[in-house]
Each structure stands twice: as structure tokens, then as C-alpha cells.
Amino acid sequence: MKVFAKVALGAVVATGFAGVAAAGTLDDVRAKGHVQCGVSQGLPGFSNTDDKGNWTGIDVDLCRAVAAAVFGDASKVKFTPLSAKERFTALQSGEVDLLSRNTTWTMSRDTALGLNFAGVNYYDGQGFMVRKSLGVKSALELAGAAVCTNTGTTTELNVADYFRANKLEYKVVAFEKADEVVQAYDAGRCDVYTTDRSGLAAQRLKLTAPDEHMVLPEIISKEPLGPVVRQGDDQWFNVVKWTHYAMVNAEEMGITKANVDEMKASDDPSIKRVLGTEGEFGTAIGLSNDWAYNIIKQVGNYGEVYEATVGPNTPLGLARGSNALWSQGGLQYAPPIR
Numbered sequence: 001m002k003v004f005a006k007v008a009l010g011a012v013v014a015t016g017f018a019g020v021a022a023a024g025t026l027d028d029v030r031a032k033g034h035v036q037c038g039v040s041q042g043l044p045g046f047s048n049t050d051d052k053g054n055w056t057g058i059d060v061d062l063c064r065a066v067a068a069a070v071f072g073d074a075s076k077v078k079f080t081p082l083s084a085k086e087r088f089t090a091l092q093s094g095e096v097d098l099l100s101r102n103t104t105w106t107m108s109r110d111t112a113l114g115l116n117f118a119g120v121n122y123y124d125g126q127g128f129m130v131r132k133s134l135g136v137k138s139a140l141e142l143a144g145a146a147v148c149t150n151t152g153t154t155t156e157l158n159v160a161d162y163f164r165a166n167k168l169e170y171k172v173v174a175f176e177k178a179d180e181v182v183q184a185y186d187a188g189r190c191d192v193y194t195t196d197r198s199g200l201a202a203q204r205l206k207l208t209a210p211d212e213h214m215v216l217p218e219i220i221s222k223e224p225l226g227p228v229v230r231q232g233d234d235q236w237f238n239v240v241k242w243t244h245y246a247m248v249n250a251e252e253m254g255i256t257k258a259n260v261d262e263m264k265a266s267d268d269p270s271i272k273r274v275l276g277t278e279g280e281f282g283t284a285i286g287l288s289n290d291w292a293y294n295i296i297k298q299v300g301n302y303g304e305v306y307e308a309t310v311g312p313n314t315p316l317g318l319a320r321g322s323n324a325l326w327s328q329g330g331l332q333y334a335p336p337i338r
Helices: 025-032 058-071 087-093 154-165 178-186 197-204 234-253 269-275 291-298 302-309
Strands: 035-039 077-081 115-117 122-124 126-131 145-150 170-175 192-196 213-215 223-225 228-230
Touching (some): 025 058, 025 234, 058 234, 058 291, 087 228, 145 154, 154 192, 178 192, 192 197
Parallel strands (some): 145 192
Antiparallel strands (some): 122 223
């Protein structure tokens, strides 16, 4: 067993907020002319700024897709970078209309916090990253380790459960901002960095010598990540939820940014309903009938967004895995538009 300095358990504190219902978000968004979207403070592949200051990532594209659905213009979105601690307050207070910030869907958040999760745009699980030089091959060898993580996240709670269940002592070293966690780990202030495995892949890119670190094989939790809205506004909930479902349905039907105009002439009734050439499905949720067409044309289907942001050919290099369509062995499944 790998031996680390013996340390005391750190306290883990969960943050809670009282739910505050709000209604009329779609009207408010239209009145101000943009969607205010809460995102992370910088997580490559999910929500991050490039060298020109433009936001990119799978969570960012979900925000743009909502703007395309509402305005027919994916550019009508503004981003508010939020720490894990700030995110729920910002949504509850109305500072943002939508939270699209690699946030795990849990029962307490879905109920006691007064939030609604509008689907899962990334199925994840929590893992551990260590320096290869430690010679550790399993998380079960981490007794006595100092563990870096974010405050106000499910990762703090999961790691406490994991170490307690396996009767391992550890010291938690927690920070509010994700970049603070990365810097502390890179500086050697802790032995282990724990967060969602997608986050480990993203943050590893920021390390001084990424190749000197490895992710251990254990996955210690379920982390279904997805967009979040306030409870009490079913219309806005429907808009965000069906934006995600439209992108998944489009991938399943083979509708892409490149062929969506051609697909408008399709005789397939399922495609006709998605693209608004048959039925009134956009009207039913307070949008124009070409809402899904605008999403696909300007942002793309779910698979296109995945491949462009976190997929195998990006710096993160994440295989589809659980995020493949249900028809291809994955968990991404959208109810039909009909």
C-alpha cells in the first residue's frame, strides 16, 4: 500500500439554498434581447474562452442553441462565469436565465434548491488524477493522501463517502475556483486531484507537464451533468429541455448543420416534425415553428457539438462512451417530437 503522511479528515460542508419560484423567463429573455447563461470560470471543452476571448464548449453551445431556438440567432447570448459556490444563487436570484455549467443532477438540487434539470448533456463520473512518479495504480492505495478539489461540489461529498467506505484517511484541500485547484495540485500542495473524469481530462491540459500525470481506473460516482433552470416556470423549462432533445433527435435522424436545408424537403414525417414543415410543435412551447431548424443550422446536432468540443479529435480526446446515442449503446435518448 502506498503510504502518505497521516492526516486528519477535513470537514465537508454542503451549501443549500431555499428555492424561489419565478415565471415568465421566456418573455423576460425576449424583452432584453438575449439569454443570460451561467457557465464555469474556465473548463476546456465545456465552457472556456479561446485566445480571442470567445466562449467555446459543449455547455456554451447548449446556451447558443437556446438562443437560436428563442431568437433564431445563436449569437444572442451573454455569459456569466460562475464559481461552483456562486452558481445556484445566481440562478435563484435571476442573475442568469439558465445554468449550463457541468452541474451534476442530484435529488437535493432537484428538490430542496428549487431547481429543474432540463436533461443530461454529458454523462460523467468522478475520478482521481495523480503524478505517475508516485507509483500509485489504484485509488485504494491513497491512504493518507492530500486531495485537492472544489468547494461546493458533489465531488467533496463523493470523496468523503469513498474514503470512509474504504476506511482510508485523507486530507481535503479545497478551493472555490477550479483554476485554484489546478494550481495547487500542480504546485504539489496535494497528492491527488479529484473531480469528474471529463474535468480531469480538461484540467490536465493546464498542468506544467501533463504527460507526468495519470487518471486512476476507479470511477466512484454517477455524475449526470446538464442544464438547470428555476422551478415554477414550466414554459422556460420546456424551451431548455426540448432544445437539448431536439439536438439529440437531430443526430439520431442524421440531420446536420450541412444537410439541414436539404432535409427540409424530406418525406420522413419524423424529420418534417423536427424541422417544422409539419405540425405546430414550436408554437406549443412558445417558439416559432422553425425553432429546431435554427438550432441545427446554427449550432449543430448533439453529436456534432460533442465531436467539436470534447470528442476524440479534440485536446480532451473523450470517446462517446455513455454519451453515445441509445441506438449505439449509449445513454443519450430523446423523447420523440410528435
